[in-house]
Amino acid sequence: MAARRQSGRWMWWLIGGTALMGLVLAGVGLRTLPGSPLAAEAASRWEGTTPSSSASSPGSQKPTPSPTPSPTPKPSPSLKPLAVRPAKVSIDASGWWSWSMIDRRTGKVYGSSNMTQTNTTASLIKSWIGADYLRRAAESGQTPSDVRMQQLTIMIRDSDNEAAQSLWEAVGGSASIGRLIRTCKLTDSSAYKNMWSNTRLSARDTARLGVCIADGRAAGPKWTKWLINEMRAVRGVGDFGIRKAFPASTQKNIAIKNGWVTRDALGEWHVNCLAIGDGWTMGVMTRYPASLGYEYGAKICQNVARQLKS
Numbered sequence: 589m590a591a592r593r594q595s596g597r598w599m600w601w602l603i604g605g606t607a608l609m610g611l612v613l614a615g616v617g618l619r620t621l622p623g624s625p626l627a628a629e630a631a632s633r634w635e636g637t638t639p640s641s642s643a644s645s646p647g648s649q650k651p652t653p654s655p656t657p658s659p660t661p662k663p664s665p666s667l668k669p670l671a672v673r674p675a676k677v678s679i680d681a682s683g684w685w686s687w688s689m690i691d692r693r694t695g696k697v698y699g700s701s702n703m704t705q706t707n708t709t710a711s712l713i714k715s716w717i718g719a720d721y722l723r724r725a726a727e728s729g730q731t732p733s734d735v736r737m738q739q740l741t742i743m744i745r746d747s748d749n750e751a752a753q754s755l756w757e758a759v760g761g762s763a764s765i766g767r768l769i770r771t772c773k774l775t776d777s778s779a780y781k782n783m784w785s786n787t788r789l790s791a792r793d794t795a796r797l798g799v800c801i802a803d804g805r806a807a808g809p810k811w812t813k814w815l816i817n818e819m820r821a822v823r824g825v826g827d828f829g830i831r832k833a834f835p836a837s838t839q840k841n842i843a844i845k846n847g848w849v850t851r852d853a854l855g856e857w858h859v860n861c862l863a864i865g866d867g868w869t870m871g872v873m874t875r876y877p878a879s880l881g882y883e884y885g886a887k888i889c890q891n892v893a894r895q896l897k898s
Contacts, residue, residue, distance in 0.1 A: 667693055667694075668867075669898060670691065670693075670865070670866070670867050670868050670898060671834065671838060671865055671866065671868070671897060671898055672689060672865065672868050672870065672893070672896045672897055672898055673896065673898050674689065674698040674896070675895055675896055676895075677700065677892055677895045677896065678895070679888060679891055679892065679895075681874075681876065681884075681888055682876050682877060682880065682884075683856070683874065683875050683876025683877060683880075684702075684705075684707075684874065684875050684876070685700075685872065685873065685874040685875075685876075685888050685892075686699070686700045686702045686703050686705055686707075686790070686791040686872070686873050687699055687700050687703065687791050687870070687871065687872045687873075687892045687896075688700070688703040688790075688791040688792040688794065688795040688870070688871050689795060689868060689869070689870045689871075689896055690795045690796065690798070690799055690868065690869045690870075691867065691868055692799055692802060692803075692867050692868055692869060693867050697792060697795065697796075699791055699792055699795075700791065702791075703790060703791040703792040704775075704776045704790050704792055705776075705790055705791075705873075706776055706777060706778070706788040706789060706790045706793075706873075707788065707789070707790075707858055707860060707873040707874070707875055708780070708785065708786050708787065708788055708849070708851070708858050709785070709786075709787045709788070709789050709794075709847050709860055710785050710847030710848055710849035710858055710859075710860060711747045711749075711752070711785070711826070711845070711846065711847040711848065711849075712789070712794065712845050712846060712847030712860045712861070712862050713765075713784050713785070713787045713789070713847065714743050714744060714747065714752050714784075714845060714847075715744065715797065715801060715815075715819060715845035715862060716764070716765075716768050716797060716801075716806065717743070717752060717755050717756055717759060717764065717784060718740050718743060718744055718755065718807070718815055718818075719800075719801055719806035719807035719811075719815055720759045720764045720767060720768070720806070721736075721740065721755050721758060721759050722740070722807045722808065722810070722811035722814075722815065723806065723807050723808035723811065724759065726808050726810040726811060727808065736755075736758075738751075739751035739754055739755055740755065740818070741818060743755060744815070744818040744819055744821075744822065744845065745818060745821050745822055745823055745824075746823065746824055746826070747822075747824075747825075747826045747846075752784060753784075756784045761782045761784075762779040762780075762781065762782050765777075765778070765779035765787055766779065768797070771800060771805055771806065772793075772796055772797055772799075772800035772805060772806065773796065773800075774789070774793040774796055774797070775792075775793065776789070776790035776792060776793045777789045777790060777793045785847075785849060789860075789871075789873070790871075790873070791871040791872060791873045792871070793871070794860065794862050794871025794872075794873065795862075795869045795870055795871040796869075797862065797871070798862055798863065798864045798869030798870070798871065799869050801815065801816065801819075801843075801864060802816070802864050802869065816843045816864065817843075819843035819844055819845055819864065820840065820841065820842065820843045820844075822844050822845065822846075826845075826846050826848075827844070828846060828861075828883075828886035828889070828890070829844065829846050829861035829863070829872070829886050829889030829890055829893070830842070830844060830861045830862075830863035830870055830872065830889050830890065830892070830893040831844050831863055831893070832886075832890045832893075833890050833891075833893035833894040833897055834893070834897065838865075841865070841866060842863050842864065842865050843863070843864040844861070844862060844863050844864070845862045846859070846860065846861050846862070846886075846889075847859070847860040847861075848860075848882045848885065848886075850878050850882075851875075851878075852878075854875075855877065855878050856875045856876060856877065856878055857874075857875065857876055857877075857878050857880065857881070857882055857884065857885055858873075858874070858875045858885075859874045859875075859882055859884075859885025859886060859888070859889070860872065860873045860874065860885075860889075861873075861886075861889035863893070870892075870893060870896070872888065872889040872892045872893070874888045874889070
């Protein structure tokens with residue numbers, strides 16, 4: 589009896605083991621059958637691959653590329669120092685005065701708090717009259733006569749008023765100031781009837797006029813160098829102001845045009861200064877009691893430039 593029971597137990601173990609082995613083999617078969625939902629998992633376990641390295645595995649991702657290093661930015665070349673720099677200007681003077689300076693390399697404008705206020709220009713505007721005449725002649729394909737060239741020279745170098753009036757009429761009088769405002773992009777200035785001496789400019793627009801002459805817009809490509817050379821050759825009573833603040837070696841390369849007139853009806857001197865240097869321009873405008881003389885204004889221009897000089 590005991591032997592029979594022992595034999596029955598072995599029989600059940602054999603049947604159970606065989607069934608279990610069949611289930612295991614069946615599971616393996618399902619994992620390896622093509623299309624089986626378990627096939628991909630089996631393959632990944634058996635082949636030792638991972639989803640990130642197997643292109644055929646569902647949900648696999650491509651390796652993230654290493655970022656391309658950005659090129660190291662090159663520093664901008666530093667600008668050569670100018671003979672002038674913006675600074676606080678302090679002058680103990682009677683009357684009214686203003687100043688402006690432009691860095692021609694950057695276009696930055698500096699100046700006194702009242703640099704947009706205007707003053708009558710007197711002879712300073714002759715620099716524009718000459719530029720306007722020469723540019724228009726070149727645009728018309730004309731070569732100025734020897735007489736006109738002589739007028740231009742003495743108007744700029746010696747501030748000759750008769751030559752200025754003749755050229756003023758040749759450029760259409762006050763219409764020329766309209767061209768000045770448009771060409772040089774002035775914002776504060778205006779013509780006065782048909783009188784060149786009474787044209788009104790601000791210190792800021794005076795410095796802008798200097799830029800306009802220096803970059804060729806005013807006189808045009810044919811005549812710009814000639815005009816600047818004439819302005820460097822200003823002589824006699826009109827040679828004062830801004831460039832006198834610099835060493836003689838620098839003065840000869842600074843182009844200027846000054847204006848000075850007594851306004852009897854107002855009892856004032858109006859003295860103004862324009863200078864064009866290497867990479868910069870400057871405008872100074874003054875008005876003060878007539879009893880002080882024109883040299884008083886000339887010294888204000890010089891004193892402003894001295895304080896702005898590097």
